Amino acid sequence: MIIQVVDIFYSNVFKRYSTKYNIYRDLYEKDLLGLEIRNINFKFANRIKKIILSNKEICYITSKKENDSVDLLALGSFGVFKELSKEIIAIGNEDIGFKINKTLKNVSDYDLLKLTVGNKTFQFDSALLIGIVNVTPDSFSDGGKFFSTESAIEHGLQLIKEGADILDIGGESSRPGSEPVKDDEELNRVIPVIEGIIKKVPDAIISIDTQKSIVASEALKRGAKIVNDISAGSFDSNMFEVVKSFNAAFILMHMKGTPKTMQQSPYYDDVVSEVYDYLLNKVDNARKHDIKNIIIDPGIGFGKRVADNYELLKRLNEFKGIGCPIMVGLSRKSFLGKALNIEIDKREEATLIAETLAIKNGAKLIRTHNINKAAYAVKLNQFVENPELLANV
DSSP: OEEEEEOTTSHHHHHHHHHHHTOOSOOOOTTOEEEEEEEEEHHHHHHHHHHHHHTTOEEEEOOOOTTSEEEEEEEEOHHHHHHHHHHHHHTTOHHHHHHHHHHHHHHHTGGGOOEEETTEEEOOSSOEEEEEEEOOSOOTTTTTTTOSHHHHHHHHHHHHHHTOSEEEEESSOOSTTOOOOOHHHHHHHHHHHHHHHHHHOTTOOEEEEOSOHHHHHHHHHTTOOEEEETTTTSSOTTHHHHHHHTTOEEEEEOOSSOTTTTTSSOOOSSHHHHHHHHHHHHHHHHHHTTOOOEEEEOOTTSSOOHHHHHHHHHTGGGGGGGOSOEEEEOTTOHHHHHHHTOOGGGOHHHHHHHHHHHHHTTEEEEEESOHHHHHHHHHHHHHHHOGGGGTTO
16 A cells, blocks of 8 residues: 655646546646555545545545555645544554555655764755766766776765765666676776775765675775665665665665666656655665665656656655655756757756756755756755845845
């Protein structure tokens, strides 16, 4: 059973859910929210529906599936859903009621989240900037540019000077169509870079971008504090144990397929709910391994159509319900180039605009090539949220 607060006030989202639930009445309102409970027992769903209807709110249920489960959609406000959770608990369906309440609390308390990395705790007063260090010959944007150990170390140190809070160091390209790299080759690429940066800046916060537990383990031994796994532990199930054993932070990303296959005709009925379900299940698995500091990434550009990426960016707020800080990587990606008809070296301005929108819609971490420009996005959103900071300007 999965519970999600849906931004159904978007007209295209409302139309999609109207089709799913056979809503033929004109119920669209600009401030309307949806509370969807997916894969709930048919009998429980009908009990909940009676409670909602008795309060003169609106509720719909899909047809029964083979396992006697249905999806349920309630329409209303955040306050209505909070009262609903209390009533469901009162009639004895405590598990469902508490799960609804937990999801609502995740959304309302999202800005209070903290992230502990090593000995440092981030409060998220503003979004964090993650600088990209690709130690690869074939990454889509800067492949080969920082392939030597010396140039990669120099680049990482420069990103720190520019204001990067975290460096994300990777030795295997994840561009569409890329081939996997052998363990030894990936280790030879990233370990000397991590050691070189830590030697120069001992308190640097380093994330290792890898799908392999052996690479993650060696990087964590050398001082990395975060594992950024684009497969969210799907490629190597030992990753959860490695992250736990080092008490590292874990970035879980959604990707359909592998980098080699992910752009071979990806398809979603509703990209947001499908990515949400995947990430929620991965977070639950990480928590079962007693991993406490978890970041989620919807994987923009990874097994998505161009329109899917914009839908995820538009509805990024909905991922707050999972209860983990949201990270996005938008920098120079093809969904910007294809929509605006611009090549990679002309995408800096589009990247900055997209990163500004992402922070506005809930992103707490921005993974980017250009720290200087991304800092503008962070500051502008700070000023929008706190105009009083400019009272004396």
